[in-house]
Amino acid sequence: MSDFIAATERGLLERHGLADFNSLWDVQLDAVDEPNIGRGGWSSVFRLELEGAGFYLKRQNNYLTRTLHRPFGEPSFSREFRNITRYQSLGIPSLQAVFFGERLIEDERRAILMTRALDSWxxxxxxxxxxxxxxxxxxxxxxxxxxxxxxxxxxxxxxxxxxxxxxxxxxxxxxxxxxxxxxxxxxxxxxxxxxxxxxxxxxxxxxxxxxxxxxxxxxxxxxxxxxxxxxxxxxxxxxxxxxxxxxxxx
CATH class of the missing domain: 1.10.510.10 (Transferase(Phosphotransferase) domain 1)
Structure with missing residues (x-):
């Protein structure tokens, strides 16, 4: 499955061995708050610091959003990533995605969305x-x-x-x-x-x-x-x- 990696951050992630889904899923970090539990799964947000740059790494498992177009559900991060991409194409100022990927592992639907931290905002x-x-x-x-x-x-x-x-x-x-x-x-x-x-x-x-x-x-x-x-x-x-x-x- 193809993952999204921002060209501007690829080198940084590669230097730290974090340029793939499994590495970002397994890296040990402290959550910034309590995970969201519901929709049949969970979703959690972590802070990641790399060479003085801040990021938010969000991971979720079986945390699905159901819509008319996707009645069986999809990870809520999938929808958010599409919207980040849409905002960028439309010139609407918004947060920037660094990594996005999702996996189906047996009966688990996992997703990762990593964004730049807005530390100067x-x-x-x-x-x-x-x-x-x-x-x-x-x-x-x-x-x-x-x-x-x-x-x-x-x-x-x-x-x-x-x-x-x-x-x-x-x-x-x-x-x-x-x-x-x-x-x-x-x-x-x-x-x-x-x-x-x-x-x-x-x-x-x-x-x-x-x-x-x-x-x-x-x-x-x-x-x-x-x-x-x-x-x-x-x-x-x-x-x-x-x-x-x-x-x-x-």
């Missing part, structure tokens, strides 16, 4: 905890980066499905921020126009409840490429507020 969840201490310029730059990320995602006719602060990573650059996404398992094409896009954006705003209307309008202004006081931004603000009220009432 900060998740939005952490930045939100610092929000009161950030300067007005930093807040605006972060809002604009999130708006641009959402715009790029939706312009490619994709919805993330978990557009949460913990899945958005940012890095400051000059007077702005860069942003990218992780956790792409639930990504899918946008089928229902603006309704899909509202559904995708709303969880982000609900998880940042102290963002003021003015701040949300700044994000939407970048997302929609419109003025903060425009009728279009106002309409989207109303739609998002309506959906948030509905979700909070459930």
């Amino acid at each position: 900060t998740d939005l969840d952490s930045l939100l905890q610092q929000w009161p201490t950030l300067s007005a310029h930093q807040r605006l730059a972060i809002l604009q980066a999130c708006g641009q990320l959402a715009r790029t995602l939706h312009a490619a006719n994709q919805v993330h499905g978990c557009f949460y602060p913990k899945h958005i990573f940012l890095r400051s650059r000059a007077n702005a921020y860069l942003a990218q996404l992780i956790d792409l398992e639930k990504t899918r094409p946008a089928f229902f126009g603006w309704r899909d896009r509202i559904k995708d954006l709303e969880p982000l705003l609900r998880r940042a409840p102290f963002w003021t209307e003015a701040e949300v309008r700044e994000l939407l202004a970048t997302y929609l490429q419109a003025a903060t006081d425009s009728e279009l931004v106002g309409l989207w603000w109303q739609r998002l507020a309506k959906r948030s009220s509905y979700k909070e009432a459930l």
